[in-house]
Amino acid sequence: MPPTGYLSTAAIEACVQFIAGNFPAIATLIPLREHSVEGRAIHAVRIANGGGANRRGVLLIAGVHAREIVNPDALVTLALKLCQAYTDGTGLSFGGKNYSAEQIALIVDALDVVVLPLVNPDGRTFVQSPAGQAMWRKNRALNPGQPCRGVDLNRNFDFLWSSGIGTSSSSCSDVFKGPSAFSEPETRNVRHLLDDYPNLGYFIDVHSYSELVLYPWGDDDNQTTDPSQNFQNPVYNGQRGVVGAGYREYIPAFDLDWYLITGARIRDAIADVRGRTYTLQQSIGLYPTSGTSDDYAYSRTFVDSQKRKVRGFTLETGQEFQPIPTEGQQIIDEVGAGLVEFLLAALCAVEQAARLTDQTRSLTGLRRVRDRASTTSGAARRYLEMAERHSGELASLLATDEALLTDVGAALQKLSSLVSSPDKTLDQKLTAILDELGTRLAALASDALREDIETVQRELPDLTGRTLDQIVGDSPEAAKPPTTKGRRNIR
Amino acid sequence: MAGDRFFVTVFARDRAALRQLADFDLDLFQATAQAGDEGEEPRIEGLLSLEEIGRLVEAGYRVAVEATESSRSRAAEQVVHLEDFLKSMGM
Numbered sequence: 344m345p346p347t348g349y350l351s352t353a354a355i356e357a358c359v360q361f362i363a364g365n366f367p368a369i370a371t372l373i374p375l376r377e378h379s380v381e382g383r384a385i386h387a388v389r390i391a392n393g394g395g396a397n398r399r400g401v402l403l404i405a406g407v408h409a410r411e412i413v414n415p416d417a418l419v420t421l422a423l424k425l426c427q428a429y430t431d432g433t434g435l436s437f438g439g440k441n442y443s444a445e446q447i448a449l450i451v452d453a454l455d456v457v458v459l460p461l462v463n464p465d466g467r468t469f470v471q472s473p474a475g476q477a478m479w480r481k482n483r484a485l486n487p488g489q490p491c492r493g494v495d496l497n498r499n500f501d502f503l504w505s506s507g508i509g510t511s512s513s514s515c516s517d518v519f520k521g522p523s524a525f526s527e528p529e530t531r532n533v534r535h536l537l538d539d540y541p542n543l544g545y546f547i548d549v550h551s552y553s554e555l556v557l558y559p560w561g562d563d564d565n566q567t568t569d570p571s572q573n574f575q576n577p578v579y580n581g582q583r584g585v586v587g588a589g590y591r592e593y594i595p596a597f598d599l600d601w602y603l604i605t606g607a608r609i610r611d612a613i614a615d616v617r618g619r620t621y622t623l624q625q626s627i628g629l630y631p632t633s634g635t636s637d638d639y640a641y642s643r644t645f646v647d648s649q650k651r652k653v654r655g656f657t658l659e660t661g662q663e664f665q666p667i668p669t670e671g672q673q674i675i676d677e678v679g680a681g682l683v684e685f686l687l688a689a690l691c692a693v694e695q696a697a698r699l700t701d702q703t704r705s706l707t708g709l710r711r712v713r714d715r716a717s718t719t720s721g722a723a724r725r726y727l728e729m730a731e732r733h734s735g736e737l738a739s740l741l742a743t744d745e746a747l748l749t750d751v752g753a754a755l756q757k758l759s760s761l762v763s764s765p766d767k768t769l770d771q772k773l774t775a776i777l778d779e780l781g782t783r784l785a786a787l788a789s790d791a792l793r794e795d796i797e798t799v800q801r802e803l804p805d806l807t808g809r810t811l812d813q814i815v816g817d818s819p820e821a822a823k824p825p826t827t828k829g830r831r832n833i834r
Numbered sequence: 835m836a837g838d839r840f841f842v843t844v845f846a847r848d849r850a851a852l853r854q855l856a857d858f859d860l861d862l863f864q865a866t867a868q869a870g871d872e873g874e875e876p877r878i879e880g881l882l883s884l885e886e887i888g889r890l891v892e893a894g895y896r897v898a899v900e901a902t903e904s905s906r907s908r909a910a911e912q913v914v915h916l917e918d919f920l921k922s923m924g925m
Contacts, residue, residue, distance in 0.1 A: 346922045348912030357916040412909045423923060470909045477907030478839070478881055480861075509856065509864075517861045553865035586853065629849065629867040629876075630856060659865045665908040 345672045349412045349665075350419065352383070352468045355461045358419040359386045366426040368392070369451055376535045377528035379465045380484050385532060387459040388422055389540075392429070392451045397703050400455040400543035401689050402536060402653075403682060407496045407529075407636065409466025409479045410664045411551035413671045417660070417678035418460035418549065424679065425451065437680040438616035438673070442687075446735070449742050450686045453695055455542060462529050463496055477665065480517050482529050489514035494521035497550070498632070499530045500639035503574055508562050508584035509632035520634050533636060537643065537653060545689040546640040546655035549678060554621045555659040556610050556681075558602035559594065559641045561626035562633055566591035567599055574642060584631030597717040597724060601654065604732050605688045609656065612684035613677045621681075626657060656685070687735030693755065695738045700752025705759035712762055716815045722802060723815040729795040733788075740787050747783055754780055761811045769814065774807045839883050839903040845875040845896040852876040855895070860886055 350358070363372035363386075373387040391398065403421075405414035428435050429451040434443045450456065461467060465483040469475035481493030491514040498510040504524035511518050525531050537543055559565075562574060563583050572579060573593045582590035594602075606623040614620045626637065637655035644652040658681060661674045697703050716723035730737065741748045754776050761767050781800045785793040806814055844862065846852035849869055855862055855878065862880035870876045875896070882890070887897050914922075 344922055346914045346919055348914045349909060350919055351913045351915060354914060354916045354919060358919065361916065361920070410909065420923070423925075427923075427925075467909075471913055473910060475910075477909045478861075478903060511859055513859065516859050518859075550865070553863070555865055557865075586850075628864065629852060629869060629878075630864045632864070663906055665906060667908065668912065 345668075346416075347668050349471075349668070349671065350416050351471060352461065352464045355406075355415050355419055355467075356384070356386060356464065358423065359388050359458075359460065362388050362390075362419075362422050362426055366390075366430060369429060370422075370426055373457065373536070375459075375532040377532055379463070379529055380482055380527070381465040381468075383464045383468075385459075385461070385464060385529075387457055387536065390422060390425055390451060390456040390458065391454065394455075396542060397694065397698060397706060398453065398455050398542055399545070399689055399691060399694065400457060400540050401545040401547075401686055402457045402459070402540070402543045402640075403547050403549070404459040404462055404533060404636070405549040406461035406463050406467060407548060408550060409463055409470045409481070410477065411660075412467075412470065412665045413551060413674050414549040414660060414678065415460040415467065416671070417675040418458050420675050421679045421682055422456075422458045422460070425456070425683075435679070435683065437676040437683075440612055440615035440676075440680040442683050443739075445739055445743055446683075446687060449690060449695075449735075449738055450683070452742075453690055453698070453738065454686060455540065456686060457536060457540060457543065459533070459536065462533065466493075481519065482527055484521070484527060486514040486519075486522075491515035491519075493519065494527050495519050496527055496530050497548075497636055498634035499525065499527050500533075500634050500636050501525055502635060502638040502642050503562050503583065503633035506562070506580070506583060506633050509630055510634055524634065530636075534639075537640060541651055544651050544653055545685065546637065546653050547658060547682060547685055548636045548655065549658045549660060549682075551659060551664050552661045553659040554619060554662065555657075556606045556613075556621050556623045557626040557628075557637070557657040557659065558606055558623075559626055559638050559655065560592040561635050561638050562631050563590055563592045564627060565594045565599060565625055567594060567596040569593060573645065575645065584633075595718065596720075597727070598652075598654065600728055601731055602656075604728070605654075605685065606656065608684050608688055609658075609681045612680040616677045616680045617673055619677065621658075684735075687738075688731075690734050690738040692730065692734055692737035692741055696741050696748060696751045697755055699741070699748055700755070702752050702755050702759070705755055705762075708759055708762035709755070712811060712815055719815060721815060722806065726799060729799070733792045733795065736789060736792050737784075740784060744787065747780070747787075750776075750780060750783075765810060765812060768808050768810050769806055771807055774803050778803055839881050840887070840899045841879065841901045841903065841906055842882050842887065843877050843879050843898045843900060844890060845877050845898070847875070847894065849876050851895070852878060855890075858886075858889065858893075860890075
């Protein structure tokens with residue numbers, strides 16, 4: 344029997360502690376550095392089998408807005424189910440969407456999944472109190488010297504905070520941005536997590552409502568061609584978020600592609616649960632905003648290139664803030680499916696193969712190549728996009744075929760020698776190895792993955808004899824589509 | 835207090851008018867904003883008092899009242915505690 348209501352603040356906190364206490368091999372309690380405004384301790388839980396700097400990290404948060412009652416329940420349910428399924432060696436089902444035991448094992452073995460189900464415990468307590476207000480949105484900050492309580496936490500992050508775009512300086516407003524960026528302990532806790540776990544590279548903030556999957560930016564329309572039009576450039580102050588001002592926010596094309604590919608995966612997974620099709624769209628919608636969590640998380644690497652890129656989404660779940668509990672349970676399933684799909688998308692088949700075949704020393708060089716390729720328009724970028732599109736499936740295939748994994752590891756070692764020797768070219772022997780691996784993968788793959796593998800295989804002969812620089816670089820040679828002339832089927 | 839506000843849909847004559855709603859500093863749910871297909875009015879949902887509804891109507895907006903605040907306030911009904919939750923999860 345599913346629950347017939349929504350978890351109390353205390354129950355959410357107790358559940359996080361229960362998960363850490365009952366699954367000690369894979370779940371670790373994370374006490375957040377700061378208590379809430381009213382003094383409540385807040386905990387996250389890290390779910391992972393193993394550790395180390397080479398693991399990708401994913402941060403999932405909810406309960407930023409107090410009245411959006413379903414989402415903290417959804418996150419603790421997912422955390423609990425993930426731990427239980429991994430421990431029992433079973434898969435997970437969310438309505439009509441199923442994930443295999445292998446996929447669940449892959450997630451817990453390869454990723455650090457950090458779950459913070461309730462960012463704003465004071466707000467939720469007020470919402471659930473008979474003496475409170477069910478539709479309260481903000482935290483419970485006292486705002487000394489001002490007439491009203493509370494700061495909108497999702498306008499308090501340090502992304503264009505001082506711009507005032509889509510925010511208010513009035514304490515009585517529901518979008519009161521607070522006296523300064525990160526003035527609130529609840530938002531600082533999210534920043535601390537991103538600082539303290541520098542391997543976090545993926546982020547979702549779950550909100551309600553409107554059945555949306557939102558990607559950055561929120562301050563203005565996106566563009567991919569003019570890097571100078573960006574949120575840090577003071578020349579454009581006053582033009583952002585203004586219709587017709589001509590300003591549009593720069594987002595690298597590769598990132599935008601990733602958001603569109605991954606967002607579609609999340610949307611489709613949610614739709615498989617019971618047929619509700621969420622809309623994938625840019626955060627700005629019709630109203631520009633600033634100070635939001637997903638824009639802040641994504642912006643960090645642009646402000647400080649030493650910080651890891653954190654790709655973030657916002658989910659807007661359901662069709663009202665506080666649905667009847669039976670509907671709430673369906674939404675909890677939708678969130679579960681969407682987030683598991685996101686976790687699969689965060690997997691990297693190359694990192695997985697390197698980790699499992701003791702090739703992790705190759706990763707630093709390969710990551711450099713990946714980062715460079717992502718900024719070009721050459722063939723390598725298309726291959727990266729293919730890998731992103733099929734990350735979960737590729738990682739699953741490697742996890743279930745030991746011989747294939749071993750051979751991919753050996754190929755990675757050979758590829759990394761190209762990284763360390765810039766004059767070395769991709770020779771026919773390595774091309775043949777890659778082609779053979781492609782054929783073996785394709786035989787196990789879905790139609791979509793097989794199609795992409797076959798595309799790469801067709802292009803391999805044109806890459807033979809080139810250095811990595813030439814393959815990755817943006818030279819006309821690298822960028823041009825492969826010609827029919829001289830192409831041969833090397834299978 | 836709860837009975838004083840209403841869940842509403844606010845209709846604007848065009849997108850510009852919909853955007854101008856931000857100037858009213860009301861509890862309008864940005865994620866629900868829709869530009870509207872051809873022939874449809876742009877709209878947004880929100881939670882407003884009678885006085886706020888009056889201000890919008892006076893400014894030329896159409897406001898459809900959907901429900902009272904209390905009828906959609908379920909956070910405090912049947913609050914679930916840990917033991918019941920774990921039992922429901924089979925633990």
